Amino acid sequence: MSQNQTTDAATQGADQFQAAGAYSAAGVTISGLHKSFGDNEVLKGIDMEVAPGEVVCLIGASGSGKSTLLRCVNRLENPNAGTITVGEHEATHPDVNLDAMRRQIGMVFQQFNLFPHLSVLENCTITPRRVLGQSKAEAEAEALAQLDTVGLKHLSDRRPDQLSGGQQQRVAIARALTMKPQLMLFDEPTSALDPETVGDVLASMRKLAEAGMTMLVVTHEMGFAREVADRVVFMDQGLVVEEGPATEVIGSPQQPRTQDFLRRVLNPLAE
Amino acid sequence: MAMTTRDRARVSLGIQAGIFLAVVIVLAVMVDWSAIRNSFFSIENLGPMFPEIITVGLFNTVKYTVVGFVFGLLGGTLLALMRMSSFPVYRWVATGYIEFFRGIPAILVFIALGFGASLAFGVNLSTLQIAGSALAIVASAYIAETLRAGLQAVPKGQIEAARALGMPAWRAMVTIQIPQAFRIVLPPLTNEAILLTKDSSLIFVVGMAGGAAELTKMGRDGINIYQAGLTPLVIAGFCYLLLTVPLSLLARRMEHRSPRTGKK
Numbered sequence: 087m088s089q090n091q092t093t094d095a096a097t098q099g100a101d102q103f104q105a106a107g108a109y110s111a112a113g114v115t116i117s118g119l120h121k122s123f124g125d126n127e128v129l130k131g132i133d134m135e136v137a138p139g140e141v142v143c144l145i146g147a148s149g150s151g152k153s154t155l156l157r158c159v160n161r162l163e164n165p166n167a168g169t170i171t172v173g174e175h176e177a178t179h180p181d182v183n184l185d186a187m188r189r190q191i192g193m194v195f196q197q198f199n200l201f202p203h204l205s206v207l208e209n210c211t212i213t214p215r216r217v218l219g220q221s222k223a224e225a226e227a228e229a230l231a232q233l234d235t236v237g238l239k240h241l242s243d244r245r246p247d248q249l250s251g252g253q254q255q256r257v258a259i260a261r262a263l264t265m266k267p268q269l270m271l272f273d274e275p276t277s278a279l280d281p282e283t284v285g286d287v288l289a290s291m292r293k294l295a296e297a298g299m300t301m302l303v304v305t306h307e308m309g310f311a312r313e314v315a316d317r318v319v320f321m322d323q324g325l326v327v328e329e330g331p332a333t334e335v336i337g338s339p340q341q342p343r344t345q346d347f348l349r350r351v352l353n354p355l356a357e
Numbered sequence: 358m359a360m361t362t363r364d365r366a367r368v369s370l371g372i373q374a375g376i377f378l379a380v381v382i383v384l385a386v387m388v389d390w391s392a393i394r395n396s397f398f399s400i401e402n403l404g405p406m407f408p409e410i411i412t413v414g415l416f417n418t419v420k421y422t423v424v425g426f427v428f429g430l431l432g433g434t435l436l437a438l439m440r441m442s443s444f445p446v447y448r449w450v451a452t453g454y455i456e457f458f459r460g461i462p463a464i465l466v467f468i469a470l471g472f473g474a475s476l477a478f479g480v481n482l483s484t485l486q487i488a489g490s491a492l493a494i495v496a497s498a499y500i501a502e503t504l505r506a507g508l509q510a511v512p513k514g515q516i517e518a519a520r521a522l523g524m525p526a527w528r529a530m531v532t533i534q535i536p537q538a539f540r541i542v543l544p545p546l547t548n549e550a551i552l553l554t555k556d557s558s559l560i561f562v563v564g565m566a567g568g569a570a571e572l573t574k575m576g577r578d579g580i581n582i583y584q585a586g587l588t589p590l591v592i593a594g595f596c597y598l599l600l601t602v603p604l605s606l607l608a609r610r611m612e613h614r615s616p617r618t619g620k621k
């Protein structure tokens with residue numbers, strides 16, 4: 087397999103994603119969000135705003151509640167208190183149409199979660215066909231276009247387990263995009279990858295950011311956060327400790343907990 | 358003198374071969390081979406047993422088993438769904454049923470249906486009805502647990518990914534969970550079919566008319582009819598193997614296949 091070829095395809099032509107601003111991006115508003123698992127209070131009152139088209143990176147130590155926060159936004163977890171709105175959907179409203187809301191929120195998981203019994207192409211067409219009622223031809227044309235933007239059109243008839251981790255994750259991104267989401271959630275999308283395949287995934291995410299997608303990204307990739315994020319939010323023990331432009335939060339953090347975390351992430355051998 | 362590992366392996370092999378040879382010699386000398394041949398392998402005295410053992414016996418065994426399996430699969434699916442239901446009464450009923458019928462000998466169910474149904478309700482059930490429903494009642498308890506385990510073996514992330522894309526719960530189950538669970542449960546379901554094939558012989562205790570006879574009944578009756586000792590029973594046994602060995606090979610092949618790709 088020519089890795090060069092896919093790398094080129096993944097990095098070239100950001101214009102292949104829909105032209106910048108073409109996404110009807112939705113904003114996110116989170117206020118007073120609390121979430122407990124039994125006695126364990128994981129989110130202790132989170133307030134956060136993501137503007138339409140904005141890219142926010144969420145950083146923090148393992149166990150600080152980043153995944154739980156992300157999963158509350160598309161209601162894979164049910165919050166105990168607080169409100170979340172995504173575009174025109176009030177995610178925390180008791181009468182919210184969860185399925186309709188989730189169709190407008192793409193999610194990319196650390197473990198990819200591609201459907202192993204379906205081909206790459208079927209992974210990308212199954213939901214548009216079964217849920218949106220698209221014809222096979224229509225869904226396949228859209229899926230191939232999205233696979234092309236992540237540089238994997240040529241692998242569309244493979245099974246997921248015949249792909250490298252990085253390729254699987256890019257398929258997962260394409261799969262989410264076939265639903266024309268207005269917000270994309272990424273939960274440590276590169277943490278389960280071999281180092282040499284991380285770059286292609288980050289390149290695809292950067293292109294998506296440049297195309298105007300609203301993105302909420304949990305990541306330990308400080309380089310990506312610095313270069314792509316409009317804003318960085320540092321969480322610790324269920325609370326937002328510090329937030330601001332990447333240059334400030336990562337470059338010159340004000341809070342001792344942020345400084346401590348970044349020292350350990352950027353300099354793992356120092357201690 | 359120290360022995361190398363290879364020497365030791367050779368000595369061990371020699372001892373095993375020696376024991377085997379001794380047993381073969383003792384059997385050859387002591388056993389009455391002509392009696393064995395007459396009792397178990399008097400094929401030449403079985404003329405009229407063929408082709409009936411196939412066209413009637415084997416056919417009926419397959420018929421009872423298939424009916425039991427199909428209805429067992431339906432009942433098992435229902436019980437598995439009840440077992441996983443959010444409504445507790447369904448869970449209790451399903452759990453009670455499953456524990457009850459997995460805990461009692463299947464022969465009790467055959468007796469209850471074969472003799473009890475007419476006593477209790479005054480209905481006369483056909484052999485197919487008795488055998489089919491008795492097998493289905495027992496099989497559905499086992500199949501329910503197999504299906505539940507299969508559904509729960511599909512990683513949670515699969516359903517989360519489907520729901521995150523906007524699939525309703527039922528759609529995620531039908532499109533994502535069940536197809537993956539199906540591959541997981543095929544080998545155990547095949548094993549269940551093997552057990553059912555053998556359990557269909559339990560209809561013997563109820564008795565049946567000639568045309569409805571299955572393999573065990575024909576094997577047992579053959580002992581009285583033909584001057585061939587136990588040979589009819591041996592033939593019946595081979596007929597069961599004709600059914601169970603291919604199923605067993607099939608199950609083993611499926612177990613060795615990767616459940617993800619369907620390839621070796």
Ligand SMILES: Nc1ncnc2c1ncn2[C@@H]1O[C@H](COP(=O)(O)OP(=O)(O)O)[C@@H](O)[C@H]1O
Nearest residue numbers: 123126128146147148149150151152153154155
């Ligand atoms: N489904 C769950 N049930 C119980 N506890 C959970 C569950 N999910 C997460 N937690 C707990 O919540 C805390 C925060 O987890 P998580 O949101 O995954 O943190 P992060 O993504 O920042 O590492 C952890 O202590 C974790 O054990």
Ligand SMILES: [Mg+2]
Nearest residue numbers: 152153154274
């Ligand atoms: Mg996490």
